[in-house]
Each structure stands twice: as C-alpha cells, then as structure tokens.
Amino acid sequence: MRYLTILFLFCIGLSTPHLSFGIDSPDEMLKNTQQEQRAQHLGSQLRCLVCQNESIEDSSADLAKDLRKVVRQRIVAGDTDSQVMQWMVDHYGNFIRLKPPFTFTTALLWFMPILALGIGCMIAFVTLRKNKNTVTTELSKEERQRLAKLMKE
Amino acid sequence: MLSPEFGHFTLALACCLAGAQCIIPLMGAKVKNNRLMALASPLAWGQFLALALAFACLITAAVTDDFSVLNILQNSAADKPLLYKITGVWGNHEGSILLWAFILALFGAIVSAYSHHLPLSLRAKVIAIMGGSAAGFELFCLMTSNPFLRVSPAPLDGQGMNPLLQDPGLAFHPPILYMGYVGFAVPFAFAVAALLEGKVDAAWGRWVRPWTVLAWALLTCGIALGSWWSYYVLGWGGYWFWDPVENASLLPWLTGTALLHSALVVEKREALKIWTILLAIGTFSLSLSGTFLVRSGILNSVHAFASDPARGVFILLLLGVISGGALLLFAWRAPTLTSTGIFTFFSREGSIVLNNILLCTMAAVVLTGTLYPPFVQLINGQTLSVGKPFFDNALIPIALFLFLVMAIGPVIAFKKGNIQQTVKTLSIAACLSIISIVIAFIYLHQIFPSLATGLSIWIILSSCSDFIKHIALFKTSLNNSMKRMVGLPQAFYATNIAHIGVAITVLGIVGMAASQQKIVEVPINTTIHLAGYDWTLTNIADRQEANFIATEAVIRVSKNGKVITWLFPARHYFDRQKQVVTDVAIHTNFLSDLYAVLGDSKNSTQPTPLFVLRLHYNPLAPWIWLGGFIMAMGGFITLTDRRFRIGTPAQRKKIKEA
Amino acid sequence: MKQITRRRLLWSLPFATAAVAGGGFFSMLSGLRKGNFDPREINIPVINKPIPSFSVASQPPSTGFNQQELQQQTKPILINFFASWCIPCLREMGVLQQLSSHIGIWGIAYKDKPDAVSGFLQRNGNPYQRIGQDPEGNISIDWGLSGVPESFLVMPGGIIKWHYPKPLTVTSTQTLLSLLQ
8 A cells, every 4th residue: 555655646647856067158058047957857857869878968078068057958948848848759659768668668668666566476475375374482492403403413 | 927828828727717616516416425525625625725826927017018018008007106006916807706706706715714614515506606606707708708818919008997997995895796786696506506406494594694695794894995085086975876887786786685584584483485595595685686787888887897798698698598597497386495484564574574575676676677778768668767857756765765764673572573563662762753753844845854864863773772781781780781781692782883884874965954055266375164164266277197187176264263184186187098187175074075176267368267176965864875884884793692602613713622 | 474475475576676777778778889779869850851941041152052952962961060169070981971972961150250160171081062051050940950060961862861960980871871772
C-alpha cells in the first residue's frame, strides 16, 4: 500500500532540481529566473545527440549548446513545456528524450519495475506459504544437534 | 630481464598453468584422486606468480619509456610524471585486461591460501573454476589484446595519455573496482563447485559469505572512488550520470548486496539455497558482461575504451562459456537441492527476502534500462534513449521502500518475529523519523527528498536504539554495558555500520539536491554572493608545469567578513593532446563543499578582461562518498569476525599445536 | 522424476534469458562488423516530411536559396551540409563530385567562415550547384542536423525522401541512385 501511495505521489509529478553542468557562460542563461529554471528542467530531459547519454544541460558539446539556445528561445517566445518538447521530438525523434514516452515499444521498459517486483513477490509467496503455520521459535532436535556440532568446529 | 618478450612468455605460461589449474583438479575430483586434487593450490600460485611477472614486465616497459612497445607508445610519453607512467599501464584496454587477469589470479592464490579447512574436493573444484575463468581472460589477452606487441622502428616519444586520466583518484579507482568485480568470481566458483558437489549447507553459506563481503566492500569502494573522481575531476559537480559504464558497476553491486544478505539466510537457516546460488552466478555474470558491453562498442558511453567488435565476439564467447555453462549446470542440478530451514514472513529472514526482491527489482530496472536502446534498435530499428530522468523516476520509489525495509528488518528476530516487540523497539525511531520528514518537507518542499531524509534518519536511529538495547545502556551499570559492547559479535557492528553508511550516502544525495550554483563572467576583484558566502576573484596567472600550462585563479571566500578559505581553480592546457582539463577547487568542512570551477574565458584579451567562474555550494556532498566508505568499512569489519577466521593457516597451526 | 523434470524446465529460465540476450549481442556485434548496426545512429523523423521553412544567404562562389525555391524544383535535389573544418566532409568530396553528374547538389556550409569555404572548394573542387551559408547553425537545427556531413534527398514539392547522417560512400549512394529511378 505504501508503495502504491509513493507511486501515486510520483505520478502527480515531482521533480528534483537539476544542476546544469554544461553551461559555460552566463550569457547563455535567461535573465528571468523562472524561465531559466524551466529551461534547465526541460534541458535535463533532452539528450545531447552527439554525446553519450548526457543531457544537453550537462554537455559541453557545440550541438548541445545550440539546442540549449533553442530551448531558451522557444520559452521566451511563449511556448509551454510540452510544446518545446514536441518541437524537439518533431525534429529529432524520440531519441532526444532521455525518458522515453510510454508506447507499445517501451511498455516492457516502463512495466519492468512492477513486473520484477510482482514476479519476485509471487515466487517468495509461493515458496514461503507452506512455512506459515509450522514455524516455532524453539529449535528442533536436529537443529540443536547441528548447532552443537557447529559450536564444536 | 623483465623485457616485453619475457612478459609475453610469462603471460602465455600463466595461461597454460591456469588451464591446468582448471582441468587437473576437476579430473582428480572425478576419479577421486587426492594427489591430483591437491595440485590445485600450487598451480594457482604458479599462475599468480607467472602473471605477476608479466605485469611487472609491462610496468617496467612503461617506467623505462620503452616506446618500441605499441601499448606504451600509444598511451605514454617521456614527460609524463612517474606515477602516471605506472598507473597508465591499466588506463587502456590491453593493460586493464591484464590487470583484470592478474587480480583474478591473485584471488585464486588467496583462495588457495585460505581454504585449507574446506573439504578437499570442494576446494579443488573452487580453485579449478577460478583457474578456468582466469585461463579465459589470459587467452583473451593473448589473442586479441596483447599489451606486449612491439613496433619497429621505435619512435623517440610516445603519443601521451588522456590528460583527464592523469589524476591520483583514477590511479587507484580501476584496481579497486576490478578487485570488486573479480572478487565475485570467488562466490561464483563456490556456487558452481556446490552445484558440482550437489550439496549446499550452512557451512557452505559460512564459507562463501566472507568472500562475498570482501568483493562487495571492494566494489563499494571502487564505485565510491569513481563517483568521487567524476565529482572533482570532470568539473561538472555531478557524481552519478546513469552512464552505461556506471550502470555496469551498479548492477553487480545491487545483486552482490542481495547475495550478501541471502548467504546469511543460507548460513543461519539453510534456506534460500537455490536462490543464493543463482545470485552468485548472476553477480559474477553481471561483472563480466559489464566488461563485455563497455568494450564491444554496443553501448555508448563517455568512458568507453576504444571499441572493437572482434574483441566483443571473443568476450561474448567467454561469457557464454563461463556464465552460460554455470547457468546450464544450475538448471540441471538446482532442482535436486532442497531447503530444510523454515521461517515465517515476519522474521529477519523474511525481511531479507524482501530486501532481495527489492534489490533484484532495482537491478532488473537498471539492466533493462541500459540494454533497452540497443535491443529495440536491433528488433525494429527504432532509436531511443534511456537516461537519468527515467532511472530517477523508476528507481527512487523502490529505493525508498528498500530503506523502509532496512529500517525495520534488522530489529526483527530471526525465524519468527514478534510484531508487538518490534513495534515497541521501533516506536521512538519511527516517531522521530516522521517528524524529520515533516521538517524536511517544510524546508525542501519536495516529497522524495523529504521521505529519503526521514527514512535515513530512521535507519540511523533504529541502528542506534538496537545498539542501546543490546548493551542495555542505562538499564544496568555502565561497566556492564561496556562489557556487553565488547562482547557483541562483529556481525552486529558490521550490519549496523553498513546500514548507517547507506543512510549517510542517501542524506548526502538529498543534500546535493539542495545545492546552489552560480555562473558569472566577471573582471578581477569582483565579489560574488552565493549561499551566504562572499567569493572574491583576486587574481589569475599562468604557470608552466611538467607537461601542461596551468591558468590558475585565486578566489577568496569569506563569510561575514571573516576569510574562510582560498580556492585555486585552474585550467590545465596539455599541449601534446591540445586538450584543456579543468582543475576544480573544493573546500570541504564535511558538512558542505565550496566548489569552484574556472570556465573558458573568451573575453580575457579585452582591456578589462572578464573571466567565467562557476561556483557551487553543495550541502552534505562529502557524505555521498563518506557513506560509501563507511559501508565498505562495515564489510571489512565482518571479515574480522572470529567465525570466519576458523581454519586460516595461523589458526590451524594453533589447533595442531594444541 | 516427473516433478524434477518440471523443476528443471523452470530453473532453465535464467539460462534461456541469458541465451536470448547472448544471441542478441551476437547479432549486434555482427551488425557492427558489417556496418548495418550502429548504436550511435540517430533516426530523425524526416522521411516523407516536408522541408522546414528556411532561407540561406549566398556563399561565394554561388548563390543562396530558400524553402520556396527548393519546393519549386522539378527534379530531386540533394541537400548536403558540410564545413571546411570537417575532415569527413573532405573525404566525402570525391563521392559528391561523381554524384553531381546524376543529381543536382545544393550545399549548406555549417558554422563556417565564407573565406574558409571558398578556399576549401577551390582546393577540393566544387560539386555544388548552389551554396548557402548557415554561420550560426540555426537553419541546420531546423533540419534536424546532428553533425556534418549530412545529406537529405528532397523531391519536387519539397518532400524529404532519404536522409543520410554520415559521410556519403559509394555504397550509400547506390541506395540514393536507386531512389531516383
């Protein structure tokens, strides 16, 4: 239940602040702090295409810098976050999203946490069910013998 | 004498000895010949010595600047400092594979030295399997990645080493990390040997656990060092990027942590046997496949070695033989193993089962996320990316749940827990943790970091209250409590210290989330205000070093008019590689880091030159790695446990004398 | 005995999973060797899409162009992004020269200085009918460029039919030529 609660909280959308490591000049940043924060958050979800697994905010590559500029230009022009994201996907495909969208292809990826957890719990439940009523805290005779043997070792 | 040719020869010799180390004892076990089985140990030592000589040859070539050796030519230069000439040996593909094989042989030798108490046939099989894996890697080294190849004519100077790698942190990161990876070869060998023997019991659990703990502690140190390195060298202020190479080290860590706990259940209760065997095989397989994926060019990584599909095919074959073989054996033999021990859901064992499920779920998510892009591309040609935002979203909830289990699990009794008693033990810690969640939320305004803070505090408090309960502090005389404290088993301390280490790392990560940064372009003698500190750029000057030119800034950091520290961030220009490396300046008081980076200044030739500075205030940042080292320390404490020392050479002598 | 067979089947699932993964890796590796699998590939969604709205200024020795002019062409045009500082572009020049007898090639100089481009074309030959410049790289981003060289085949009406984000080779131009027929 607790897991579900946490999952729910996560679904309503909470994000940790992002640090931009790639920006190498204050000129790149927007004067408006709120817009700049939006830009950095968006940028952290966009992959620098030519580097490997870095976001455009983290990368010092030229192309990343250009894309950072585009994100900021669009934000200043009044685009919403989803419009900026859509612009990027239109131009570069889903490859640019570091968090892939939920589609038929990525279903397994997104369901993996639940799937793995479910399989794990199922195996544990099936194996442990038979133990439920037979356990006592007393040691059995065999166990006591083995303990004695181990102590001798 | 230590010429490259001699090194090549000893490498080949080591390969032959490793082959013999694999085949002869196994044959001996088959025909029940004690003499053949007893050959395992001398062969393991022989292999280790031969490989040590090979490694010494490569180091000699590097130190004496023998540029007729291709590997030295490509990765070294005469003007490189001596330390990096030595550590540069494993800073490239060929050398690192040799190091890998060397560490594997080292572990083989250590196992044969500390396994006299094992039944002869089990011991022979364990060493034989270690030998088999080593032979594979030595063959790989000889056939596709020979570090001893010569070039003719020999050039006068080498091509130099990537300046980023010329750092003391990176000097020790790979050996320790590899010792972690390779250390899991021992539990793997024990697992396969147990499958061959057809017997897994409490004794097996007790034998295999110290090796698992050793590998795990080393891997923890290795990962922490790597993460620390990226924090202070790359100048990004980041410590974890979900890069495939990082994931490759995280995967065996996650399953290794699960293994560590499940082996405990095998030892205590003779349950979870099959699962533990599978984990031991899986953990080493993940260590191996990490190597494979990084070096084959399949996964894209910032840290990747020069990739070569031909090498990839060889390692894949090796992986198929080692892991595939072990898993086939597992499928055949595991069903014949039976569990005897029983326990209820609500017990320490039950909490360990839950810990295993959660850790393996996390491993499954990391593995899927890492491998998804190439597999999707292979299957339907689509290209997609899986990065930090995905991993954060998918893993944080599971991790939080795991912390909750960590907070409760260690105080539940073995076999059958008492719910009321547990609640009583935990009540104070739980209340305090809920209060801290609320306080953290008021301060941070974010759910996840607040929950993580509260749970970490809970873990620390419940460890402490458990400790107080065990030594009966205030309930008996102080003297008595002290006696009890000394008398507590090492395992008790180890568990609690390791868990507190996790909590400290988590608090560090949460603290980092509240960090502040500022990027400015300013002339000299400007003061910048950040996080309550005044950062003043006082000077910038150039300086010639051995193999680079350093441009160094001087920043005075003061608070309320009192000077706290001077920071000297710099940029190092390496002329040979035409590459600039930033040298970060960090001041830490173990509660927070003041972190300064000198940026690329384009306007430095103007009448009033402007310099780009990037300043960070990172609260609790040092805790991330401190926690890692505390975790590892917990592991090392386990190794001092009296029960594990039974049967070591020194002890045996005493027993004989008695 | 029956039960043990069933358990064996169950416990061979880890092996089966590993075997499938191993098979996947093997085909990736052989794909890497043959060149039909590239994990660094970026498939941008431009095929069958119209060209973006753009206009590039003239780059000597030729004249610039814009979206309308490209749309109004009656024959397919190959748009090639290049730069004088890019070594793979230099290697590509020979292939482009050969190709220029089959198809009109229009070039866009990416983040370059006009003088440098003129010098580059003088030294290495000029396969382009028209050349525009994109000194800031903005237009290239509208096209979805991730690096130079990159080529787009634009059909009459301004629809992109083919895209190649790497230096053109003799083999890759065969696909292009077959598309023209």
